[in-house]
Amino acid sequence: MALSQEEVGISATFDGTDILVYGGITLETGETRPAGPLGVIVTVDGPPAIATVRRKTSVGGIWINSDAGRYVPVPSFYSVASTAPLDRLVTPEEDRLYAIGIAARVRSVTVRRPTGEAEQFDEALQRIGLRDGRFRLRPDGVELRSGTLFQASFSLPATISNGDYVVRVFLTRDGQVIDASRRVFAVKKAPVERFVFQLAKENGTLYGVLCVVLAVAAGWLASVVVGLIRKR
Amino acid sequence: MIYLPVAEVSANAWLLIGLGALVGFMSGMFGVGGGFLLTPLLFFVGIPPAVAVATQSNQIVASSFSGALAHFKRRTLDLKMGAVLTVGGLAGSLLGVQVFAWLSSLGQIDLAVQLFYVVFLGGIGAMMFVESARSLMRRAPASPRRRRSLAQRMPLRMRFRTSGLYISVLPPLAVGMLCGVLAAIMGVGGGFLMLPAMIYLLQMPTKVVIGTSLLQITVVAGFTTILQARTNGSVDIVLALLLLLGGVLGAQLGAVVGAKLRGEQLRILLSIIVLVVAAKVALDLVTPPGDPFSLEIDLTR
Numbered sequence: 001m002a003l004s005q006e007e008v009g010i011s012a013t014f015d016g017t018d019i020l021v022y023g024g025i026t027l028e029t030g031e032t033r034p035a036g037p038l039g040v041i042v043t044v045d046g047p048p049a050i051a052t053v054r055r056k057t058s059v060g061g062i063w064i065n066s067d068a069g070r071y072v073p074v075p076s077f078y079s080v081a082s083t084a085p086l087d088r089l090v091t092p093e094e095d096r097l098y099a100i101g102i103a104a105r106v107r108s109v110t111v112r113r114p115t116g117e118a119e120q121f122d123e124a125l126q127r128i129g130l131r132d133g134r135f136r137l138r139p140d141g142v143e144l145r146s147g148t149l150f151q152a153s154f155s156l157p158a159t160i161s162n163g164d165y166v167v168r169v170f171l172t173r174d175g176q177v178i179d180a181s182r183r184v185f186a187v188k189k190a191p192v193e194r195f196v197f198q199l200a201k202e203n204g205t206l207y208g209v210l211c212v213v214l215a216v217a218a219g220w221l222a223s224v225v226v227g228l229i230r231k232r
Numbered sequence: 233m234i235y236l237p238v239a240e241v242s243a244n245a246w247l248l249i250g251l252g253a254l255v256g257f258m259s260g261m262f263g264v265g266g267g268f269l270l271t272p273l274l275f276f277v278g279i280p281p282a283v284a285v286a287t288q289s290n291q292i293v294a295s296s297f298s299g300a301l302a303h304f305k306r307r308t309l310d311l312k313m314g315a316v317l318t319v320g321g322l323a324g325s326l327l328g329v330q331v332f333a334w335l336s337s338l339g340q341i342d343l344a345v346q347l348f349y350v351v352f353l354g355g356i357g358a359m360m361f362v363e364s365a366r367s368l369m370r371r372a373p374a375s376p377r378r379r380r381s382l383a384q385r386m387p388l389r390m391r392f393r394t395s396g397l398y399i400s401v402l403p404p405l406a407v408g409m410l411c412g413v414l415a416a417i418m419g420v421g422g423g424f425l426m427l428p429a430m431i432y433l434l435q436m437p438t439k440v441v442i443g444t445s446l447l448q449i450t451v452v453a454g455f456t457t458i459l460q461a462r463t464n465g466s467v468d469i470v471l472a473l474l475l476l477l478g479g480v481l482g483a484q485l486g487a488v489v490g491a492k493l494r495g496e497q498l499r500i501l502l503s504i505i506v507l508v509v510a511a512k513v514a515l516d517l518v519t520p521p522g523d524p525f526s527l528e529i530d531l532t533r
């Protein structure tokens with residue numbers, strides 16, 4: 001298995017990117033069992049995150065957040081591509097075991113159970129994730145050529161977080177995972193962006209003063225420029 | 233599209249410059265920082281709330297300072313009054329940050345902010361609207377000689393030459409402080425609160441009020457920016473630069489346009505904008521949301 005990019009750099013003009021996952025399938029020789037068709041599933045996991053699902057209810061006519069569930073760890077981005085719908089490639093047991101489908105992957109340790117109906121919160125996490133493009137499911141996202149070569153293209157949106165991304169490839173047959181492999185690629189900020197980010201997080205006071213000085217300078221400059229224009 | 237390093241999202245640069253210019257124009261014209269308008273607009277564009285609140289205070293520094301300079305040159309800025317208001321504002325801002333932390337720990341900061349918006353924007357907007365509409369109808373300045381105000385009878389009196397006032401420093405200190413507290417909680421500069429307070433409570437002339445409030449906002453917003461950068465690290469310098477690029481030019485233009493309008497006209501315009509924003513927030517509170525569930529993702533670093 002290979003990736004088109006081992007590292008994705010986020011610079012000032014970053015507007016999302018595509019990553020291509022491709023590879024070949026080596027069939028074991030001397031296989032005697034009557035073999036069903038092969039299936040390939042490729043998943044991409046973003047850096048882990050804390051997910052908070054809140055529910056609004058009407059209290060005295062005003063809609064307020066009244067209940068919340070918190071899930072850790074949830075991938076900040078999760079995209080699944082396969083050669084066919086997942087339920088045709090793996091059994092529910094295999095899906096859970098390898099945490100392949102969105103429900104299986106997102107089903108994680110819950111740090112805070114909501115007081116109300118918990119299933120509705122679990123369902124909302126997946127539904128909103130899918131709606132926002134944070135979780136993606138493409139049952140025809142993997143292309144299988146001449147039975148042994150596969151490739152899948154994943155588009156990473158402009159809003160992706162930096163960190164390590166894990167690519168997993170599963171080979172399935174008759175509902176069972178017969179082979180699995182994994183690769184990691186990094187999404188990193190370009191040097192200037194990384195420097196700004198680190199300064200902001202690690203030396204906040206200096207950074208804050210810098211921002212204010214810059215703002216005052218800009219205000220003064222604008223005043224001078226407009227003054228010059230009006231004098232003419 | 234440009235990548236914002238602290239917000240960690242990409243956004244349209246021209247859109248951000250445009251938003252900055254719009255808010256800067258209002259800032260120079262009315263003497264408000266414009267935060268009450270910019271913060272919701274930034275949410276709408278997709279900037280994370282924490283970054284939007286912190287960064288817009290930095291943009292306010294630039295546009296308010298630019299506007300204050302323009303007023304200073306036209307001698308419509310009371311430096312002494314500005315200094316007194318600023319002292320109160322800084323104290324209030326420190327206090328407000330504590331209240332903000334307390335409300336956050338209760339988990340209802342969003343609701344608190346929205347209710348503050350509705351109550352204060354709505355109340356002040358309505359008050360200003362009624363008053364300025366009344367004085368516009370009369371087509372004459374509202375009774376310039378009023379009875380001796382409380383401010384004139386309290387101790388520690390000081391002469392504010394530019395404003396033509398001889399009043400106690402206590403009311404301006406209190407006004408500055410109250411605005412500082414509310415500003416910190418609502419994540420705004422507080423101009424829309426201070427303007428009416430200066431006009432109705434301190435009885436300062438409208439023309440002087442704008443420049444003076446801009447001066448106070450510049451300092452208090454600068455202070456807030458540093459506090460935010462220190463405690464949350466959520467000020468995005470690239471976002472701030474884009475916003476202030478538009479903001480400073482808008483502010484200069486606003487000050488020029490504002491000078492051509494009468495005080496009552498300015499106040500009625502501002503009151504209408506304030507009322508619209510308050511109505512929008514109030515409507516959001518009572519309208520059933522399209523999806524009662526919401527999802528928030530925070531990276532575990």
